[in-house]
Amino acid sequence: MAFNGTWKIDRNEHYDKFMEKMGINVVKRKLAEHDNLKLIIEQTGDKFIIKESSTFRNKDIEFTLGVQFEYPMADGTELTGTWVMEGETLKGTFTRKDNGKLLTTTRSLVGGELVQCYNYEGVDAKRIFKKA
Numbered sequence: 322m323a324f325n326g327t328w329k330i331d332r333n334e335h336y337d338k339f340m341e342k343m344g345i346n347v348v349k350r351k352l353a354e355h356d357n358l359k360l361i362i363e364q365t366g367d368k369f370i371i372k373e374s375s376t377f378r379n380k381d382i383e384f385t386l387g388v389q390f391e392y393p394m395a396d397g398t399e400l401t402g403t404w405v406m407e408g409e410t411l412k413g414t415f416t417r418k419d420n421g422k423l424l425t426t427t428r429s430l431v432g433g434e435l436v437q438c439y440n441y442e443g444v445d446a447k448r449i450f451k452k453a
């Protein structure tokens with residue numbers, strides 16, 4: 322499966338602005354810009370296991386495409402939503418439990434890199450990963 326493997330964060334685009342819109346304070350934003358995020362993705366059919374590790378935490382997440390699940394962000398903010406596959410792109414639609422606002426995200430492979438795009442309240446950001 323195309324996303325399978327170990328992906329290490331290489332760079333961010335507009336991530337600070339995005340986090341600011343999310344209400345993350347400046348101290349946490351500075352730390353989060355350099356969180357050494359690593360994702361180990363294991364897809365089997367419709368099921369995904371994501372092993373997330375960063376300077377903030379280690380967390381395993383399991384989900385099935387199209388099935389709602391809960392995801393606690395590193396700062397404790399709870400999201401609920403789903404991932405679906407559209408063509409070769411993973412599309413995520415999540416709602417913040419604390420304010421009901423929408424966070425959308427995609428994952429796609431571009432030139433051998435894993436590109437995760439985010440949108441929250443009109444602010445777009447990207448996190449770009451290289452395969453380890």
Ligand SMILES: CCCCCCCCCCCCCC(=O)O
Nearest residue numbers: 340343345371382392394413426
């Ligand atoms: C302010 C920090 C923003 C972080 C946004 C995280 C959004 C994550 C979307 C849901 C991820 C579900 C688990 C996963 O597939 O890795």
